[in-house]
Amino acid sequence: TTELRYDLEVNGKSVTADFGHTFEGGVANGRTTHQIKEMEVFRVARTKPTRVEPVKAEHSRVFQRKQRATAFAPKLNDALNKKIEILRRAEEAITLLEMQYDDEESFIRRFACGETKDVVTLNVDGTRLSTTRASLRIFENSVLARQFDDEVWSQQPQTNVREWNPDQVSAWAEGVYGLPYEAVNVIANHKVTGRELLSLNMEALKMMGVERPATMSLLLDEIHELGENSTDDSPLIECNPYVFGKLLDFLRMTRLRKEGLVEAPSFPSVKASQQKRFDQLLEYYFPGDAKKLVTG
Incomplete structure (x- = not known):
């Protein structure tokens, strides 16, 4: 085995x-x-479920008993009936797998719905935590929800060069005054990303095909200036990463609960040494009666 x-x-x-x-x-x-x-621990379940999920209508035909073979000699009938039973069980197993894949696809579609612009990378005292605005705004009347609502979020600058894709880098190169067309083509043909652009040096430019020293000097000066002016647009959260992570996990699970994907999450359990910080965090984002939204 x-x-x-x-x-x-x-x-x-x-x-x-x-x-x-x-x-x-x-x-x-x-x-x-x-x-x-x-x-x-969010949930404890049996290894083998005690309840069989109802079979979807489109799959119900698979589980119908096949008519037993009786038209041949007894031994041949027995052999055929064993084959029929094996095939029936195989069909049943395949159908159950298809149903599970359908459920998984449905889960992924519901969980990952939305646009990439709604994915937020937070800078929590130097630690990066990614989530969605939908999770941060799950409690609509909280300070946290207002910080990431549509009106406020649409005004956030998106200037992080490190997140540029090759098309954005090419557009930038085309706008560099005095940069020869050949050098612009080199940047475009190598599909350079924003993070790669900021790491380029003279040796790398030579290997890419930029040969003129003056062109390399111009390009490196522009890249240096771009890096100096580039800002990290990740929203800053001045909080202990462990403490904020506890709250964020709870918000994520609450959102999934709202979607009907999980059971109601329990209130976060925090280490005793961080409990005071966690209470202060709740008081900041959920002041007064708003705290009851989280604590129930």
């Missing part, structure tokens, strides 16, 4: 990562084990 392997296995106080069994590899190289410092 083949040993059943998982991408993540939790055993006591350790977790082992060995990607590639369930999902494609690439997240980590090889099998690694890490110690668990803290674990938050």
Whole structure:
């Protein structure tokens, strides 16, 4: 028999990562084990569900019993009936898999709906946390929701050069006064991103095909000035990353609950050493009666 392997296995106080069994590899190289410092449990369920989900109408035909073979010799009938039963079970297993894939697709569509502009990367005292505005605005009357509402968010500057795509970099190069057309083409043909643009040096420009020293000097000066003027447009959250992360996880789960994807999340459990900071965070974003939105 083949040993059943998982991408993540939790055993006591350790977790082992060995990607590639369930999902494609690439997240980590090889099998690694890490110690668990803290674990938050959202739901405990049986390994095998005790209730069978109802079969969708379009799949119900698969589970109908096939008529047993009786027209041949007894031994042949028995052999045919065994084959029919095996095929019926195989059809049932395939249909259940199709149903699970349908459910998973529905979950992904509901969870990942929206536009990329609504994905927010927060700078929480130097730690970057990504989420969606929908999660941050799940409690509409909170200070946090107002900070990321449509009117305020539309006025946020989007000037982070590091996030530029190759088309934006090419457009910038075309606007550099005095930059030869050949150099603009080099930038465009190499599909340079914003992050790559800021890392270019003279050696890299030579390898890309920019040969004239004067052109390289001009381009490097413009890149340096661009980097100096570039700002990180990630909203700054002056808060302990652990504390804000606890609140953010709760907001995410509350949003999923609103979508009907998970059960109601429990109120965050915070380490005793960070409890005061967490209470202050709630008081800041949910002052007065607004705090009841979170605590219930």
